[in-house]
Amino acid sequence: MPILSNLDFTRSNLHVAYRASLDPQLVDISVATAGVTRFPYAQLTVRKLLTSVNSGSAGGARFPPTAGAAIITDEGSDPCGPNYFWRVRMAAVDPLFLRTVVEELRMAGLDHPxxxxxxxxxxxxxxxxxxxxxxxxxxxxxxxxxxxxxxxxPGFPVVDQGRWAMFRIRLGAEITPALRRKLDLLALGWLNDVSSYIWDTGEPEAGRIDRSLPRCGSGKVEFAAGYDDFYFKTGPARARLVNALSRFHATVAPIELAEISP
Structure with a gap:
């Protein structure tokens, strides 16, 4: 039985046929819901998922973070449903990422299942x-x-530090205002990547999203982000962050050291 709620449809109305590859392919995603919404939640959710792919965190242990790529090529549906369709060109996405796709899109219809x-x-x-x-x-x-x-x-040393939720990185480049903005987005992206993950208790738990938002600070070459209510499954959450940092290291600015907790 699924751990999260609102997944009753998976018993008989989930269909998946996907082979992961470094080579780009077209992936069709279609979702049917029981009613029309007033807010295009499904569209925003798909874009959030594709941002994860493009940040390098969805390749898992099988594909290098620099290879992840995804773009919508067709969006043949009303933004508010009840039926949704996306055709996505994507590459280097681990099959396990489909778990997150299903769990995120289970709320596509908001109040409509x-x-x-x-x-x-x-x-x-x-x-x-x-x-x-x-x-x-x-x-x-x-x-x-x-x-x-x-x-x-990942391309740089990773040191585990304690049990509170934070990360600190030392860069091989000075942190300019433009680079700081990208680092802030990286910190927020970690939360977005794992927002549907179960908590360390093994159960889904309701938390205040405002207390999960990162508190960021930086010096000349160091950046840190801390989180209060961030109790997502430790190992999987850490993996997503390391993958995103690896992509950042290769494509934005070199990382000399990362200290991570969890």
Whole structure:
């Protein structure tokens, strides 16, 4: 049984056929809900998911963070439903990321429940672990540890520090105002990446999102972000941050050291 709520549709109305690859492919995502909303929540959710891909955090342990890419090529639906469709060109997205796609889009209709969901990639399935169907995703929905993993070589040393929720990085470049803005977005992106993750207790818990927002500070070459109510599953949450930092290191500014808690 899925850990999170609002996933009843997955029992019989979830269809998945996806083979992950470094090569770009088209992935069709369709969601049907029970009614029209007043706010385009589903559209914003998809863009949030694609931002995660483009920040490098969705490649997991299988694909380098620099390879993640996603862009909407077709959006054939009313922004407020009740039926939604997106065609996305994407590459280097770990199959386990589909768990997060399903859990995020389970609220596509807000007060109107999702009645069905389909995620279909253009690449043919094969017998490798990169190919998944709905049975795999449904199994992950019931597993507190089934999230994307950490890329093994982020490109800089990572030191674990304590149990409070924070991270601190030392850069090999001076932090200009433009770079500081990008660092602030990186800190906020970590929260967005894991906002649907279960908590360390193994259960979904309601928290105040305003207390989860990062408090950021920087010096000449150091940046730090701290979080109050941030109790998301420690290992998976840390993996998403390391992956995003690795992408940042390779494409924005070099990181000499990262200290992370959790």
């Amino acid at each position: 999702v009645t069905s969901m389909r995620i279909t990639g253009s690449l043919p399935l094969d017998a490798t672990v990169l190919s998944v169907r709905e049975a795999d995703v449904k199994r992950w929905l019931d597993d507190p540890d089934a999230y994307v993993g950490q890329w093994p070589d």
